[in-house]
Amino acid sequence: MLRPQALVLANRLALDPPQPLSIARRTAARTVASDASVLRAPSANALEVRDLHVSFPGGVDALRGVDLTVGRGEVVGLVGESGSGKTVLGLAALGLLPPKAIVTGTARLAGIDMVGADDAVRRQARRRHAGAVFQDPMTSLNPTMRVGRQVAEAAGSLDVAIDLLDRAGIPDPKRRIRQYPHELSGGLRQRVMIAMAIAGSPDLVVADEPTTALDVTVQAQILALFRELRDATTSFVFVTHDLAVAREVADRVVVLYGGRVAETGPTEQVLSAPAHPYTAALLVARLGAHSRSDVPLPTLPGEPPDPRNPLAGCAFAPRCTHANATTCVGELPQLEHISIARSVACVRRTEIGAHVTELRSAENWPAEPPRTSELALQMRGVTKAFGGIRSRRVAVDAIDLDVRKGSCLALVGESGCGKTTTLRMAVGLETPDSGTVKHGQGNPPQLVFQDAGASLTPWMRIGDLMEEPLRNYGLPAKERAARVHETLALVGLPDAIADARGAELSGGQRQRVALARAVVVPPALLACDEPISALDVSLAAVVLNLLGRLRRELGMAMLFVTHDLAAARFISDEIAVMSDGVVVERGVTDEVLAAPAHEVTQVLLAAVPDFSKRAG
Amino acid sequence: MAVADPVLLGATAVRPSRVRTRARMGMWELAGLVMLGLVSVIAIFAPLLAPHSTTQPVAAGAFASPGHGALLGTDDLGRDLLSRTLYGIRSTWLSALAVVGSGIVIGTLVGTVAATVGGVVDMLLMRITDLFLALPGPVLAIVAVVALGPSLPHTLLAVAAVWWPWYARIVRAEVRAVLARPHVDAARLAGTRRFALARRHLLPGAVPSVLVTGSLDVGNLVLTLSGLSFLGLGAPPPTPELGAMTANGLTYLFGQPWVALVPACAVFVLAFAANLAGDGVRDLLDSV
Amino acid sequence: SSSGSSPAATTSGAPTSSAAPVAAGSSGTLHLAFLSDMSTPDPDVFYDIEGNTVILSAYEGLVAYKPGSTTIEPDLATSYTESKDGLTYTFKLRHGVKFHDGTPFNSAAVKASFQRRLDVNNAPSYMLAPVKTMLTPDPYTFVVKLKQVVTPFLDYLASSWGPKMLSPTALKKHGGKDFGQTYLNTHDIGTGPYTLTAFVRGDHYTLTRFAGYWGTPPAYQTIDIKITPDMNSQILALKSGDQDAILHSFPTPELASVQGDSDLKVDNFDSYLTALLYMNVSKAPLSDLALRKEIAEAIDVPDLVKQVYGAYGSVAQSMYPKGILDPSLAPVSYPPKAVKVNGVKLSFGYTADDSGLQQRLAELIQQKLEAAGFKVSVREVQNAQTYGYPTDVKHAPDLLLETNTPDAAHPDTWGRIVWGTGGGLNFFNYSNPKVDALMDKGRANTDKAASDQDYAKAGELMAADYPILFLASSQNVMVWRSTVTGVTFRPEEPWTVPLATLAGTG
Amino acid sequence: MTGMRRFAAERVSALFAVLFALTAVVFVLERQVPANPVRALLGTSASNASIAAKRHQLYLDRSVTTQFWHFLARAVHGDLGLSLHTRRAVRTDIGSFLPATVELALTAAVLAAVLGVGVGLVTARGKGRTTRLGLLAAASVPQFLLGLVLLLVFYSGLHWLPGQGRLSSGVAAPPALTHLYTVDALLHGQLGTWWDAVKHLLLPALTLAIVPSAAIARTLRSSLQTTMRADYIRTARAKALSERKVLLRHALRNSAQAPLTMAGLQVGLLLAGVVVVEDIFGFPGLGLYTVRSIQTFDLPAVAGVSLVLGASYVVINALVDLAQAWADPRLRV
């Protein structure tokens, strides 16, 4: 794992004796003990990371000096936006970084250094002291091995495996062990992963976004399981990009930004009184049950840091409202205690003080077009079934939907209830088996996909992709290009993007491009299929604002599919709740959410992790 | 929050840059590509490069050893082995390309139609493909040659008949995979018409796998075709074909080994170059 | 057939022979190899060259050629007489001869054997077609009466493809519906010095010394014949001592590599094998006599023969193989001349052999013709294909190169087949009534000298039409391990070695 | 189970379709031939009457469709006609040549699989540039060259292994049960014979196996490398499995699809290889029979061999499909 040169480097850096206290300074270092003594070394903490640097060939600095301590029985939430280095940190703790990673510093798992020790020692340490749950339960389980055997590999025997599966909340584990992963639902798969992770009562379980790939209700169940599983001996590092999720499970949160710790402290304290402008921004930008919908969401301006060109000073400075051209750019801010349990890495922390939560205030929505009762979409008795004669499954069962011109209807429901299918029929990508779909006056409807990157043809220039709809209008090439540039400007992108291809863009840029493409010929109806569920908090806010603005500016009606009721509340005027292919409740959004009548709506609402409530 | 976690062991970074892809192609693979370029030059310019006629004897007479009057020696009829080998490379190379090319063209056509039209057409086309796939190529070549007489076109026809189904399958699978991707729906919504959709949004997605398979196939074909030619299932004499030349040369293996070894080694070099280059192309395209 | 389906079909069913072959003299095994499977060891079906060694050591006929000559001498018959009118032949049979199954040999056996050949009615049965009646006045006298005079009749009987003596009891026992063809496909029921004890197709044949043989017991106890289809593999086996001889098709350019080896010796024998270039007289452009002549001149036969055969063959002196007719009676020669034609297109087929000789010959001819301005496309053809030519001359090639040997040492067994109207090897339907008439006359002429004159005249008349160029008579080159002695050869039996006289000194 | 049954039904119908197609192809091509099978059977001196009789007997004087149905009906009953060369039923001939080829091909397949998987596994982790080049080189050697080199080195040079046939002369074939000498010898406890048969198999099997094994190793190596980047491999490592176990238990089976497909493809090429190899090593199998049949223009034999090879090709590909379904439970729907 560690290249010889890196090892030498690690030795050279390791000058000072170890400092066992949790929040140490960057200067903290230690001598490298021999592997044998390391194995025996008793340790109070499940994990101690000191001055960890990880970089990848190609100049990617993923971690740039991270310190982290996880005490016995502690649950630490590791929070940060995409690319901040959460996964890399988790992998480093497990000693699972790819061989090409260049690592310095230490990461002691139950006293054993997972950076410097050789493969066998690290494997031993993993066997005795660690477990892991990864983000995507579908790809993280071996598709060609029965789940029982996979758990047994960690547990030692099938009997123990059955026991563990039972603990992980899997009904009828004796039958399940004979199944393959593809025969299980997403939630069950993640439970299998968890069963594997807690096998042998490890000192530390690293859970890397274990709920992100799951839908809200399942996510709530899995989070409950984590709460159930915590005990005095097993510690958790719970990686997430969602502060609300962290709040549900973590005793303490560590906020990462640009490969460094920005802030750390007890969850309640950090979330109620953030000390770092970034934490504060995250909290403000977060869409919650109480976000105002009459103005755009406050957002973090700018792009996330580029790990290839880390800044000399504070990585957050370019996006920070409080940044100061003299103090913030020169050198890296160090983590400093602000109370016994809390520390923050911001040179201006004292000056900012309580103003930290101020975020560049958002402008108002543009004026809305006048509402009419004219319909942009009318679906009547629309039914769609999939599968053959024997395996026939009705995905959408005789539903009626109306979207008025210029208004926004949110379509919510659990995974698999038929939202996407309805949407696809609404825009004409799918023909209903029965029933009618009528569109109002205006240009044909467009769709914004859940995965914006995937909706861009990878080998085509963005400009060409955007021009395609214009060709049908017989526009000459010059005018087409002009219209493309106009639209790019509308979503806040530079002209140069037109020459790029999808893979060369950042996540935020892709989402904007997808939007721009959908509105290059402004449709009468814009359908969105969970456009923010795969984005992290700050990006989600940006996209929601953009959608809200465009809808109003261009006078489009919108059909917005989501399983996130907070998003529905923010964006929509009306809401329809689906379950099992039928609409079970509908009405004005605020009214429905204030007093949900149907059980499904209630369950969905309860599943939304939020600051307002906190379970055991 | 990235949908695809970039932390895959050894995976490429989030944004693959062009510089990195080029770096993935090794020295040897490059050498293979260069060699292939050279081979193609030979194939095209063999008539200009060959110092002598391939059918008439040179002054050195029969069985001149390499260097004695002819660079690579002469064969049993006093013909210049260098010239014959050059022409042999030309014919083997062009034949292999022709089979691969025809495979790609037919396969792409059938595969695309099957994948995009679907339904009964798909089933029918795939059954036919399977049928052809199930025909053993060499056997077909043998039967064809026995029945129709030895000639290169017959052999090529027989081999090509069983070669295209692979491409049809690959293209169909790839196109279906691409069809399932959201960008196709996006293009549909953008009002792109069927033909343009296939050409712009579907087929380019199948190109990498087809190219990789095709480039790796060339090596296979060089061996297969020269093997058939070795068995006398190629062009009739005195056409210089590497397999047939080897077969003929083996008669004189102990006394005049070069007669067999020169063309046999040419087959090896050709196949090796093709395989190297094929691997290189795979590295290049797989990393995109 | 049950036994036929097994790859290891052996003649374990044949009594006495394999049971206890005892004999005086040396024992040991001689290792030979064939380049390909023989078609069948059934002497009434077999009509190829590869495999003659097996047939001729397992079976015997009434008469045979004296080794190295064309003189006919008794074999299973001790003497024979021919009636004045040439229609009746009387054979006195040898006493004390036993078939491999123990059945005694007598006139009834001869009659049964002749009858079977006619019944089987396969390629070699034409030799007995002239037979009118067969009489067995006593157990050791056999009389055959012909429908008309056929002067080569005795040669037929002496030919290696001629009628062989088969055990009548075995024939009856294994006759089945096909006159015993199934059985004889893997077994023998002859009287020869060796008996076939294993016939594993594609792999090997084993001949074991027959203890009850009437003649001098052979020296080798067993002869093992492997099927080794690759000449290089045979050469390697020969050099490493796993094989004792390469009987034919040794590539002459490779002889240099064995000549220095004291363990090996090279034996060359004159044979009747003659290389022929047929010209398609039945279709344009070679229906034109002048063009055929030009081809003869363009080829430069002496140079061709020198280049391809070197010391192991010679320019054909006559249209008849040397030995069956005095070459001076009917000489042929093709003096080379500079020829220049203008791109006449010719298709050229040749039958290939394992020594590469035919292909070299074909490609050299092509070279020479191209140099003279012809456009020649060569392709290898198979014998079976060539048989189709007479019925479809229009689709046959313009030129055909074949090497052939007569069925027996009699001019009639050559001329009638090669250029007689309707002859089996007359691929392009050459027909000249005068030539046919002369050959008929020769066949009916019991006076040998006069008959030869008729054949010679027929040959000359034919040669003037240039339907066939007689290129070369080739030698049969054999390479033996030096330890093996007693190698003999009959020119009318190419690729074949009589096994009974061989002995090993090593 | 219904999946299994459907699979079997599909394969069997595919088998028949292919055989029918092959039969048609063979029949059509056979009719194209200018050769005269009757002449070939009866020889150069046969009379016209006997030729006509034979033609009638062989249905050659009937209409083309009648001939085809006759041909098909016979083929259905396993009657592949009479070899023009050996004068035996083609079925009998094939029956006697097939076992050798089966033995050779099986040995080669096992060798190719073992070598291919072994080399693929060993080279999967290292950078292995040299190994990779070696594999590429091995995959590029024409069999006619390789066979000869092996023969020169191991037979004529070192005298380690025999160069020709299935058994040494003087060694009797073991009593026939399976007709595979190695198996039969073992079943009868004839160890000497077994060893002799094995020695005869080694060189030709190796010659046949090298190219496919290199191809399998290459594909396996590259799909292993892809698989080793999969999330579940990370999971396996997190479970503290040793790299060996990760490779063998988790990666191998998940990387099996591409090599299996490649193996299926190689089977087709193997058929051509068998012909070359059997020729060089004098191995009395179907390949030799084919060559001989081509040389003697033995059309019924060529047709019979084509049908048998075509059928075995279909069966082998079905086996490959089965293996793929075994390797990936997601394919068993």
Ligand SMILES: Nc1ncnc2c1ncn2[C@@H]1O[C@H](COP(=O)(O)OP(=O)(O)OP(=O)(O)O)[C@@H](O)[C@H]1O
């Ligand atoms: N194997 C790798 N090779 C190259 N770069 C890598 C590798 N793994 C991670 N990186 C880079 O390291 C940085 C940190 O990545 P990491 O996956 O830890 O982020 P993350 O916080 O987990 O983000 P996400 O929320 O998207 O999972 C990123 O810029 C990423 O591109």
Ligand SMILES: Nc1ncnc2c1ncn2[C@@H]1O[C@H](COP(=O)(O)OP(=O)(O)OP(=O)(O)O)[C@@H](O)[C@H]1O
């Ligand atoms: N193309 C298809 N073929 C077969 N079944 C399908 C297809 N598309 C959807 N289904 C099935 O129809 C049902 C509804 O699917 P749909 O994608 O509309 O749900 P969804 O509400 O969008 O779920 P999610 O929140 O997971 O996206 C599901 O059971 C799904 O498995």
Ligand SMILES: [Mg+2]
């Ligand atoms: Mg991550």
Ligand SMILES: [Mg+2]
């Ligand atoms: Mg959906």
